[in-house]
Amino acid sequence: METVGPIQMLTLAFPGNRFSGEILPELDRLKSAGVVRIIDLLIVRKDTEGHTMVATASDLDFEEATALGSYLGALAGFAAAGPAGVERGAIAGAADLADGHIFDDDDIFRVTQVLDRNTSAIMILLEHTWARELLDAVTRANGIELMNEWIEHDAVLSMGPMSGAIDEPKAGPRLESDTDSPDDA
Secondary structure, X not given: OOOXXXXXXXXXEEEOOOOOOOHHHHHHHHHHOOOOEEEEEEEEEEOOOOOEEEEEEOOOOHHHHHHHHHHHHHHHHHHHXXXXXXXXXXXXXXXHOOOOOOOOXXXXXXXXXXXXXXXXXXXXXXXXXXXXXXXXXXXXXXXXXXXXXXXXXXXHHHOHHHHXXXXXXXXXXXXXXXXXXXXXX
């Protein structure tokens, strides 16, 4: 199986069901540019009366879906039972993804139960295909991924060395002012 890029679960809600026709064309543009691939997409729309409409989509054909299912199932089998679980996990994963969808009837039921009236929800599993070659290069260099996290924009400044940047400065080296001269030091 070819390298699989990082997979992101993106869930969005749209109160009021107001769409301007921009989302799907932008997603198509990203797919055409080779940036992402839709592994699975679930759209649930609830109208003002509480009736729901469900749509699904995937960019995976049968062979890709079963290969990815086998790969993910083998990983899950290994995590659950060690090397003995790999083969059984691979078979179960391939069967689960044979229809091309990870989201199932249970997911649809859960979303429809929690979704407010006059609201839509979209769940997308995106593969970040742009990262495949980077991951291959890391593998060739015997690199090991230690962490892979998505960070919300507003959380970036609260991380690492920048975390104190918005707090009151701590005592530290004295900065020279215009009135200080090198001779004062």
